[in-house]
Amino acid sequence: MTIRDQIGALERLAAVDASLSELGTELAVGREALAGKREQLAGLTDKVAQHQRSLEEMERLRAEFMQDIRQMSHQIERSREKLGRCRSEREANAVQRELEELRKLYRDRETEVEKLVGLAEQARAEMDRVALEQSAVESELGASEGASTNRIAELEQAVEQAEAKRKEAITAVPVVLFRRYELIRKRRGTALAHTTDGKCSACNIVLPPMAFHQLRRGTELSQCPSCQRILYFKEPAPESAEPPADSPASPP
Numbered sequence: 001m002t003i004r005d006q007i008g009a010l011e012r013l014a015a016v017d018a019s020l021s022e023l024g025t026e027l028a029v030g031r032e033a034l035a036g037k038r039e040q041l042a043g044l045t046d047k048v049a050q051h052q053r054s055l056e057e058m059e060r061l062r063a064e065f066m067q068d069i070r071q072m073s074h075q076i077e078r079s080r081e082k083l084g085r086c087r088s089e090r091e092a093n094a095v096q097r098e099l100e101e102l103r104k105l106y107r108d109r110e111t112e113v114e115k116l117v118g119l120a121e122q123a124r125a126e127m128d129r130v131a132l133e134q135s136a137v138e139s140e141l142g143a144s145e146g147a148s149t150n151r152i153a154e155l156e157q158a159v160e161q162a163e164a165k166r167k168e169a170i171t172a173v174p175v176v177l178f179r180r181y182e183l184i185r186k187r188r189g190t191a192l193a194h195t196t197d198g199k200c201s202a203c204n205i206v207l208p209p210m211a212f213h214q215l216r217r218g219t220e221l222s223q224c225p226s227c228q229r230i231l232y233f234k235e236p237a238p239e240s241a242e243p244p245a246d247s248p249a250s251p252p
Contacts, residue, residue: 051127
């Protein structure tokens with residue numbers, strides 16, 4: 001297998017790998033974006049459910065406190081009636097202390113109910129805000145999920161086809177050369193570079209003159225002394241010929 005054949009095989013493999021890299025990046029970005037939207041929606045849905053549970057718990061506590069208030073109101077009424085029936089100062093003082101304790105408990109329960117009402121209003125406002133955000137994300141996801149899913153499926157199919165092409169391209173590369181290529185590609189991302197003017201096309205380093213002349217002879221492959229990529233000489237693109245200037249008109 002000549003050096004030109006090896007270079008051609010490496011170029012085909014490198015082109016497939018570049019395509020695979022682009023497809024893989026787009027596929028990863030698409031999957032991440034779709035998963036991020038779904039995760040965001042799930043998080044917002046969970047927040048709405050948490051706020052709903054919190055509101056239900058506060059409503060349960062408020063109902064319990066209101067029941068306590070009603071019971072204490074009845075007890076206060078009975079204590080007042082009891083105070084009116086007292087026959088001694090000692091008995092009246094005891095009932096008065098009982099009334100004061102009941103009134104304190106009553107006020108405490110009213111304060112707790114007021115706090116619960118305020119907290120419930122805050123929780124309800126926050127739940128409404130989150131629900132609006134949830135609805136917006138849900139609409140956005142609904143509008144784009146189908147197209148995103150289809151694009152991801154297309155990219156997955158393209159990756160499969162590119163991987164099949166890569167397997168075919170690998171068979172044309174000598175085993176030892178492919179191992180070197182893979183080792184460099186895994187370290188550098190790309191493994192192949194060329195030179196036309198004495199500079200490495202990958203890292204732009206100026207090659208030693210002797211190394212450049214050896215590459216120009218096309219008798220062997222080398223590696224860039226800086227980035228270690230497999231390096232070969234590539235003929236510069238031919239310059240386009242300038243159109244000839246219009247010749248002056250001949251005298252009559």
